[in-house]
Amino acid sequence: MAFIADLRKRWANSGSLVCVGLDPEPGKFPAKFASDPDAIFAFCRDIADAAAEYVCCFKPQIAHFAAHGAEDALQRLIAHIHAAHPGIPVILDAKRGDIGSTAQQYAAEAFDRYGADAVTANPYLGKDSVQPFLDRADKGVVILCRTSNPGAGDLQDLLVDGKPLYQRVAEKVAREWNGNGNCALVVGATWPEQLREVREIVGDVPFLVPGVGAQGGDVEAVVKNAKTADGTGLIVSSSRAILYASNGGDYAQAAAAAAKTLRDEINRYR
């Protein structure tokens, strides 16, 4: 099934808008992984298995694997999630974007090599640079709009014909790039006002919302400002606050408990 349809089904079946970001940092792993040559895979698998019932998506971040030469672990992790937890879409966070011929390879990398259901993409090079992703109608394309980081406004707030660039991106995606109905937008949890503005522009287009947890985003403001009329529309993503909730023997249970707490907090405001 197509990514957006799978996502809507998972929102309904799980009652959760939580995404667990899988950002492995071996230096933060529990001691038992110190001599495990497959630690990156094993740690992420344990977290995914423990937290699965509380999530609508998982989101592995590619640099956290590639920096350690662990692309193979990433591939096996995505295959494991699909096999062990069918119905939970996997978003590969790679923030890709390049001229068409290279973007074609990035799309093949994300969807064919890694088997991801969706990928994050950077719109800065324009529509043709995202087209190879958009053309994969069964896959999701999660386009950066107003990112969660402190410097997000340096470029994204610059006025273009009287409106900030991130609003222009939202308009383009909703009105011109979403012909296959497979787009979503990244809007950071750290920007409640911008979440509300973008929601007004794009209707029911799903948002990936990183920035709760370690980056301090306000869950209540996120949900109230950006949910859709049916109380969904959000993939609220947290990585470090869940993955490293404990570095003791209870790391997987602690991660699951943190995911459950976030789910319940979000659901209070839906």
Ligand SMILES: O=C(O)c1cc(=O)[nH]c(=O)n1[C@@H]1O[C@H](COP(=O)(O)O)[C@@H](O)[C@H]1O
């Ligand atoms: O595309 C993303 O996932 C993303 C977009 C954004 O605007 N901000 C952002 O933090 N992210 C990613 O979301 C994750 C956030 O991690 P935590 O701050 O630990 O929850 C990291 O993997 C970031 O790369």
